[in-house]
Amino acid sequence: MKKTHGCSSAAANPQKMIVMSTEDGKVEAALPIGAGVDATKADEGQAFASCRDGSLTVAAEKSGSYEVVQTLTTADGGGPWASMR
Numbered sequence: 001m002k003k004t005h006g007c008s009s010a011a012a013n014p015q016k017m018i019v020m021s022t023e024d025g026k027v028e029a030a031l032p033i034g035a036g037v038d039a040t041k042a043d044e045g046q047a048f049a050s051c052r053d054g055s056l057t058v059a060a061e062k063s064g065s066y067e068v069v070q071t072l073t074t075a076d077g078g079g080p081w082a083s084m085r
Contacts, residue, residue: 017049017059019066029066033057050074 017040019029036052045061056072 015051017047017057019047019059029059031057031059031066031068034071 015033015035015037017029017031017033017037018027019031019042020027031047033049034051034053034055034057037049038052039050041048047059047066049057049059051057054074056074057068058070058072059066060069062069
C-alpha cells in the first residue's frame, strides 16, 4: 500500500486497484487494471499499477476523485519495475 495526498493505493485481484483514504479507510475508487499485478506506486496525486499482462495503468486524482487516465503497453511479464526485483 502506498500513501499519497491522504490516500493509499493497493492492487487486488480480480484486476482492480483500490484507492483508500488514509484518514478513515473509506474506499475512494476501485479502478480496472490488467491481469497479474506486479507492483503499485502512488505519488503526487497519481497511482500506477504494473501488471504481468504487459500493461501499466495510470490513475490520477481529478476533481476530488481518482480515474484511469492512461493504460500503457509494457513488456509482457516484465513490467517497468521488473529490474527492481
